[in-house]
Amino acid sequence: MYKRFSRISIPFLLFSLNNISGDVIGQKKVICLRVEFQESESSGTTGNGHFLMNPDTTCGNYIIDPPPHDKTYFQSQLEAVNNYFHSVSYQKFGIDLDQSNIFPESNNFAYTLPFPMDYYNPYGESESLKEERLITLFKDAIFVADSVDLISFEDSDFVIVFHAGIGQDFSLPYLDPTPEDIPSTYVDRDMLGEPFLGVEHGIILPETENHLLFEEGSILFDQASEPCDYQYGLTGVMALMVGFASGLPPLWDLESGESRIGIFGLMDQGSNNGRGLIPSPPDAWTRIFAGWETPTIVRPSNSISLLSRSENNIIKIPMTDSEYFLIEN
Numbered sequence: 001m002y003k004r005f006s007r008i009s010i011p012f013l014l015f016s017l018n019n020i021s022g023d024v025i026g027q028k029k030v031i032c033l034r035v036e037f038q039e040s041e042s043s044g045t046t047g048n049g050h051f052l053m054n055p056d057t058t059c060g061n062y063i064i065d066p067p068p069h070d071k072t073y074f075q076s077q078l079e080a081v082n083n084y085f086h087s088v089s090y091q092k093f094g095i096d097l098d099q100s101n102i103f104p105e106s107n108n109f110a111y112t113l114p115f116p117m118d119y120y121n122p123y124g125e126s127e128s129l130k131e132e133r134l135i136t137l138f139k140d141a142i143f144v145a146d147s148v149d150l151i152s153f154e155d156s157d158f159v160i161v162f163h164a165g166i167g168q169d170f171s172l173p174y175l176d177p178t179p180e181d182i183p184s185t186y187v188d189r190d191m192l193g194e195p196f197l198g199v200e201h202g203i204i205l206p207e208t209e210n211h212l213l214f215e216e217g218s219i220l221f222d223q224a225s226e227p228c229d230y231q232y233g234l235t236g237v238m239a240l241m242v243g244f245a246s247g248l249p250p251l252w253d254l255e256s257g258e259s260r261i262g263i264f265g266l267m268d269q270g271s272n273n274g275r276g277l278i279p280s281p282p283d284a285w286t287r288i289f290a291g292w293e294t295p296t297i298v299r300p301s302n303s304i305s306l307l308s309r310s311e312n313n314i315i316k317i318p319m320t321d322s323e324y325f326l327i328e329n
Contacts, residue, residue: 024089024247024290027096031156032074033103033111035141036164040116044123044180046166046216051110056213059228064275065208071107074162078102080235081242088266088281089292090311093246100156103145110164111144113137117165118180131191137161138187138204139196146197158245159202160238166214167206169237178216182206184237186244203241208234209276236271236279243267248286284314284326295326 037049052067067073082095104111113120120137121130141161145151153159168181185204192201209232211217221227243266244250251267252260261268261283270280287293295316298304306329307313317325 022247022289022291024292025092027094028100028157028242028246029096029155030078030100030158030160031103031151031153032078032101032160032162033141033145034071034074034162035144036110036112037117037120038113038115040118042116042118042180044178045117046178046181046211046214047117047164049117049164051164051207052213053108058212058218059231062228062231063210063213064231064233064277065210065213067213068108069164069207071102071105074102077234077238081239084235084239084279085242088287089290092292093290095242101151103149103151105149111141111148113140113144113163115140117163117182121168121180121182123179134182134185134204135187135191137163137182138185138192138202142197142199153198156199159199160241161202161204162207163204165206166211166217167209167237169206169209170211170232177220184241186241188244201245203238203245205234205238205241209237231275232272233276236266236273236276239279240266240271243282248282248290251283251286281309284328288314288326 034051036051039049051069053069054067056063056067065073078095078100079097082097086094120133122133138159138161141163142153142159146153163182166178166181168176168179168183182204184206187202187204189201192199211220212227212231218227221230224230248267251265252258252269259269261270263269263273264280265283265286266279267282267286273280281287282290284293284295288295293312293314295314296304296312297316297318300317304315306315306327308329314326314328317327319325
């Protein structure tokens with residue numbers, strides 16, 4: 001398991017580098033599950049274990065990820081991430097919205113997991129136990145959904161579990177008052193082991209990254225002069241996780257957790273650009289790796305003019321047999 005420590009997004013990666021491959025092409029069929037938790041009196045989690053369903057007027061008309069967080073809301077999130085990948089891949093990759101499904105089918109209903117939220121990310125426990133519990137959450141969601149709706153998971157490329165509450169995805173400059181929130185997670189094939197009810201891998205995501213929609217989150221920023229400027233949307237983290245599930249590799253230091261390309265690419269800290277609503281495109285190396293673009297090889301003595309970023313306008317300058325520069329405008 002790898003965890004990225006940064007000022008902004010900190011997803012858990014239950015992820016093996018052996019699974020990385022290129023050619024991230026085509027339309028992915030996704031099954032999305034909406035799950036809630038047993039109610040709990042725990043002070044270590046955000047919310048009450050249920051999805052936000054009532055409109056919020058805390059920031060007037062400027063609300064990111066506004067409730068109700070029903071099926072229609074998550075359909076919009078899926079469409080946003082599909083539009084993002086269609087744009088950055090030049091229509092070579094995205095989500096098959098016609099063949100993807102969000103369960104339960106009822107707009108306002110959600111599956112209920114057997115445990116409260118704090119069970120799945122217990123504070124003060126070992127990293128190995130926390131990893132085990134996150135996998136348990138993923139499996140519990142699949143089991144409960146299948147027991148209700150007999151879902152054919154084999155027909156999907158991967159599963160997204162949307163859970164009630166906020167994501168444990170932000171490194172705060174002070175003590176975190178809700179350390180048992182669930183971190184956004186990619187569970188890969190090695191960590192899951194044998195396919196579970198036909199599912200080989202998938203993603204765990206919160207209903208939103210906007211702390212201000214919750215009472216616990218509002219308290220964090222009540223001393224800020226403009227608390228509404230601290231809102232973040234789900235789109236960026238979701239794009240990052242879909243990238244992992246589809247084969248895009250992480251671009252931060254997996255040993256230390258330190259950033260490497262920072263905000264300049266989706267697969268590091270760029271997922272939260274534009275308040276999480278306008279994530280950075282994948283960097284040039286990632287787009288070439290994925291098969292979305294082909295660079296033009298030039299030598300140091302060549303003269304070339306680069307247009308603003310557009311398809312196949314990346315130049316590659318070899319320096320040694322194993323090193324090169326990639327340049328785009």
